[in-house]
Amino acid sequence: MNHKGFRIFRYYSTVLFGALLFGNLQGFAQQPVNVDSLEQVYLQGNFASTDSLEVINSILIVLQDPQKMMYYSETLIQVAKRQDSTRRLFQGYLQKGNSLARLGNPLDALENYFEATNYADETGNDGALGSVYVTIADTYSLNENNVNAREYYQRAIALLRQTDDSLSLSTGLANAGDFYYRMGQMDSALMYFEEAGPIFEALEYRIGTGYYLGSLGMVYGEQGKPDEALEKLNECLEILEDEGDYYGVSAFLPFVSDIYEEKGDYRTAIKHSERSLDIAITYGLKEQIRDANLQLSELYELLGDPGKSLKYFKDYTTYKDSLSNIGLVQQMARLRTNFEVDQKQSEVNLLEKEAEISELRERRQDAALYVALGIVIFAFALAYGLFRRYKYIRRTRDVIEREKARSDDLLKNILPEETADELKEYGRVRAKKFESVSVMFADFVGFTQYSEKMSPEDLVKTVDYYFSCFDQAAENRGVEKIKTMGDCYMCAAGLPFPNKDHAVHMVRLACDILDIVSGDGYSEVTGFEIRLGIHSGPVVAGVVGTKKFAYDIWGDTVNIAARMESGSQAGRINISENTYLLIKDHFECEFRGMEQVKNKGMMKMYFVKGPLKGSQEVLLGKTTEIKGSRS
Known part of the structure; x- marks a missing residue:
């Protein structure tokens, strides 16, 4: 089996078992419950108020629709808070995380899973804590954070082996098997799957058994056993359809399609991929919509139908872009x-x-x-x-x-030290106006193109390296870092302590940043280019937020500084006339003429070429004479 199915499968495991944890699952496996009848009981209010938590939780256990899961999990959290039920708060946050994971929002899902661990700790239930660790590991695995995924799988399985919770243990083993399958370690994957499968069967837990059979089918496919793979996958799909688990059906259908593609039966392969896409669209499963579109695009290309291939590829690109998030x-x-x-x-x-x-x-x-x-x-x-x-x-x-x-x-x-001291003493920070500061924006050029060529881990490591170097350079120059926005770095000089040389310090920092990015002895990372823009003028500074504090600045000066950056060029420092008048005795500048600035009309702009010969270098209060000029 090729790896097209491989990239589809990795998106189902978080909600595959995580959505089924911590209810009376064995009972439900033996005595199926109609979710519609449960909803009718809840909506009609035919129960005692003290039973509301049990009714809502019973609905969540058998639900498959992620939108409904979101509604009932939030309702469970609200009711559990009123009744001070730690156990149900744990289940509410866990199920809310599961619904968010199905809807393609892994970051918010992860926040809810971590919230669930806090309540699991309060209950002292090692089985609950181990099971939510499995779900956290799944989320990291889906987003290719393999180090964190492996660590949480190991924690979870070690904890669950010490409990009597056989279902949660088998869940952890099955999801760990999926992780090693995705890593291409088939022997390890098969070992975990084969340990989990008999436990599901002994518990008569049909959904778990269905996923176990599907997992064996995937491994057989990777091992070059297409007939054995089809047999297991068809058994899996039959069970999941009987149980109404269409999320799982949508996840396994692409593997069946891959096998028929390898046999050269493109029409049958397309039929299974189209069914996977229909189910994914019905339930709003973004990752599977994306991957099904890509699979159909490739199949129609093999079939010699470029029109349909292009249509599905455009749909794939739409969902791929919507799910791509470097900051995530x-x-x-x-x-x-x-x-x-x-x-x-x-x-x-x-x-x-x-x-x-x-x-x-x-x-x-x-x-x-x-x-x-x-x-x-x-x-x-x-x-x-x-x-x-x-x-x-x-x-x-x-x-x-x-x-x-x-x-x-x-x-x-x-926060700046003075601001932090004020916050500790008074519990709040008053906004202050600074009459003259210099604000700089630095933005990487072509960052989107780089992000498409690099893995998320390498991209984050590279951006973190540069921003750490910028932070150290800013500290050396006495410049205050304000914030980062994606690949954009913002800082200000002349606050929180006014400084008449703020513009000189800021331009010195801009030169340092150019040296860092060009790799002049600072880094092994090369290839990035950066453009910088500086403007000087008045700003208002203060702290926003009540729980997660952030120091920020506002005013027209900030907007113009941003325009200076967007109007700059790769490897150049673009400054306004205000800044030029403050630094002209220290730096050689090139007049660019009058340039159009959004919402400001025509403004004078200058490129900084380098320090003037004989000017003074200012670094942490020390003064050094510059012997030459920078060009």
């Missing part, structure tokens, strides 16, 4: 980091609680000993207890001080 990889990496930080903090809190419990137990034991041994031993034990308490208090105080220092450091990494 960065956000998911940051989301995992934030979750790990929260987990570490929870571990610290747990250790402190355990220390308090241990201390209380020891003191009670000491009290019994004091009575038995008399006044002298009592006095000694009391002194010993006080000494231990003193050490505990001192140790606790040290932990608190370290955590406070870490929090202060994190806050100062997000």
